[in-house]
Amino acid sequence: MKKITKGEEGVGVGVGMKIKKEEEEEEVGVGIGVGIGVGTRIELRCTAIQKFLMEATTGSEKRIRQMFGDNPDTSKALRMLVKKHRVKRFGSGGRSDPFVYMALIPPGVNELERLQEASAVGII
Numbered sequence: 001m002k003k004i005t006k007g008e009e010g011v012g013v014g015v016g017m018k019i020k021k022e023e024e025e026e027e028v029g030v031g032i033g034v035g036i037g038v039g040t041r042i043e044l045r046c047t048a049i050q051k052f053l054m055e056a057t058t059g060s061e062k063r064i065r066q067m068f069g070d071n072p073d074t075s076k077a078l079r080m081l082v083k084k085h086r087v088k089r090f091g092s093g094g095r096s097d098p099f100v101y102m103a104l105i106p107p108g109v110n111e112l113e114r115l116q117e118a119s120a121v122g123i124i
Helices: 038-056 061-068 072-083 109-121
Strands: 017-021 024-028 058-060 087-090 100-103
Touching (some): 038 058, 038 061, 038 072, 038 087, 038 100, 038 109, 058 061, 061 072, 061 100, 072 087, 072 100
Antiparallel strands (some): 017 024, 058 100
8 A cells, every 4th residue: 555645746546545635644546436537547448449359350440439439538549559559550541441440469467357347337
């Protein structure tokens, strides 16, 4: 259990992490559904998309957006996956040549466990 004291900076995603505020301690982030940040939500979306692409072999951007929602989180997750070389993107992105994605690397076991926990809580 890590303690962050006043004046320290840090992003905490953990179970039972404590933040010390002046003289009182407050427990935050207990469980995956409490205080989930944007970065974590996008990482979960990345894992879900990666898992989908591993099962389906390839997927058009239209199909991915139908499955996961046509929103900024899906856009950012797709960009992150391409940038990290976990997913390959084909096509030019137009009506005549839409983007098609193919998974290159399967998601890790820890990522799949976090995705399963998030699904159980209803986050993704």
